[in-house]
Amino acid sequence: xxxxxxxxxxxxxxxxxxxxxxxxxxxxxxxxxxxxxxxxxxxxxxxxxxxxxxxxxxxxxxxxxxxxxxxxxxxxxxxxxxxxxxxxxxxxxxxxxxxxxxxxxxxxxxxxxxxxxxxxxxxxxxxxxxxxxxxxxxxxxxxxxxxxxxxxxxxxxxxxxxxxxxxxxxxxxxxxxxxxxxxxxxxxxxxxxxxxx
Amino acid sequence: xxxxxxxxxxxxxxxxxxxxxxxxxxxxxxxxxxxxxxxxxxxxxxxxxxxxxxxxxxxxxxxxxxxxxxxxxxxxxxxxxxxxxxxxxxxxxxxxxxxxxxxxxxxxxxxxxxxxxxxxxxxxxxxxxxxxxxxxxxxxxxxxxxxxxxxxxxxxxxxxxxxxxxxxxxxxxxxxxxxxxxxxxxxxxxxxxxxxx
Numbered sequence: 001x002x003x004x005x006x007x008x009x010x011x012x013x014x015x016x017x018x019x020x021x022x023x024x025x026x027x028x029x030x031x032x033x034x035x036x037x038x039x040x041x042x043x044x045x046x047x048x049x050x051x052x053x054x055x056x057x058x059x060x061x062x063x064x065x066x067x068x069x070x071x072x073x074x075x076x077x078x079x080x081x082x083x084x085x086x087x088x089x090x091x092x093x094x095x096x097x098x099x100x101x102x103x104x105x106x107x108x109x110x111x112x113x114x115x116x117x118x119x120x121x122x123x124x125x126x127x128x129x130x131x132x133x134x135x136x137x138x139x140x141x142x143x144x145x146x147x148x149x150x151x152x153x154x155x156x157x158x159x160x161x162x163x164x165x166x167x168x169x170x171x172x173x174x175x176x177x178x179x180x181x182x183x184x185x186x187x188x189x190x191x192x193x194x195x196x197x
Numbered sequence: 198x199x200x201x202x203x204x205x206x207x208x209x210x211x212x213x214x215x216x217x218x219x220x221x222x223x224x225x226x227x228x229x230x231x232x233x234x235x236x237x238x239x240x241x242x243x244x245x246x247x248x249x250x251x252x253x254x255x256x257x258x259x260x261x262x263x264x265x266x267x268x269x270x271x272x273x274x275x276x277x278x279x280x281x282x283x284x285x286x287x288x289x290x291x292x293x294x295x296x297x298x299x300x301x302x303x304x305x306x307x308x309x310x311x312x313x314x315x316x317x318x319x320x321x322x323x324x325x326x327x328x329x330x331x332x333x334x335x336x337x338x339x340x341x342x343x344x345x346x347x348x349x350x351x352x353x354x355x356x357x358x359x360x361x362x363x364x365x366x367x368x369x370x371x372x373x374x375x376x377x378x379x380x381x382x383x384x385x386x387x388x389x390x391x392x393x394x
Binding site for chain 2: 044
């Protein structure tokens with residue numbers, strides 16, 4: 001009632017959507033991934049820095065490099081998922097700022113010279129983009145199964161050997177199977193999460 | 198074409214939406230904020246940990262405590278915004294896990310005992326939730342003006358003196374004015390952000 005977003009879209013993105021733990025065999029196409037990216041790339045990040053990087057594990061070989069680095073309970077569902085993506089932050093995202101934020105030409109060197117501060121800013125904006133990505137997968141009519149249960153250091157070494165990227169979330173993507181969803185867990189009440197001053 | 202989300206919803210959330218820098222005088226109601234929260238609380242976080250906390254600055258007094266802690270270019274737009282929220286992470290979010298993740302009763306002490314690891318996990322999931330929040334504001338037919346240009350340590354001290362919360366993003370919320378939007382900045386091409394293995 002207080003929302004402008006139509007009910008079907010609310011259901012698709014939030015109300016009927018769930019984290020999926022199993023999927024049908026229907027493949028996720030390159031066109032679908034491109035449509036997801038072209039939608040979510042528009043949502044905001046600090047200084048338009050857009051530090052999220054997506055590594056799609058399309059080949060069996062690529063997925064097999066990941067499986068042993070996942071916590072055991074995440075392996076079978078990932079092995080069976082039509083598509084798995086590693087979502088990471090580019091720790092040198094500032095190199096793209098001359099393209100992404102041309103309005104302040106020197107920003108790359110002024111605001112993001114310090115690697116620790118840059119990493120902190122990058123992880124935060126990449127976190128926002130991971131939120132957008134999950135909703136983008138749902139916007140494509142698919143289900144997402146995001147996971148943080150993996151050995152992040154080992155994933156970085158295996159997939160990002162140059163140290164430039166840091167894995168944050170692994171996400172399975174596909175059409176949910178009939179048994180994909182666990183029951184919805186409780187959420188915090190408004191008063192637990194929101195303070196009015 | 199590859200998306201299930203209808204075109205009006207795509208426009209509302211992503212394509213026609215922009216970060217807003219000025220707003221009309223129309224107030225943002227408590228009902229709107231509640232509707233936004235009740236929608237976005239459903240989207241996923243690690244272990245359903247839901248670490249985002251929202252501090253709404255409703256009173257003039259509350260907003261005046263924030264203004265001097267913002268970088269100068271963010272002050273006037275925030276002073277004039279109908280509503281401003283501080284989005285923070287609860288660094289002791291694990292205390293809510295017995296409610297939020299009852300399926301693993303001991304999780305609070307097993308996975309999140311270490312404060313540094315807990316903070317890292319909390320910031321990441323709060324980051325996802327900030328992404329959901331921005332889109333939730335847009336779902337309410339409003340515009341969001343998220344900002345990271347503020348003295349985070351000073352905001353924590355002023356608003357979260359007990360050290361329990363850490364401010365991540367400040368966001369102005371309202372109906373956008375006719376001059377609210379800057380031109381859209383470039384985004385990374387698909388090939389710059391996505392790697393296929």
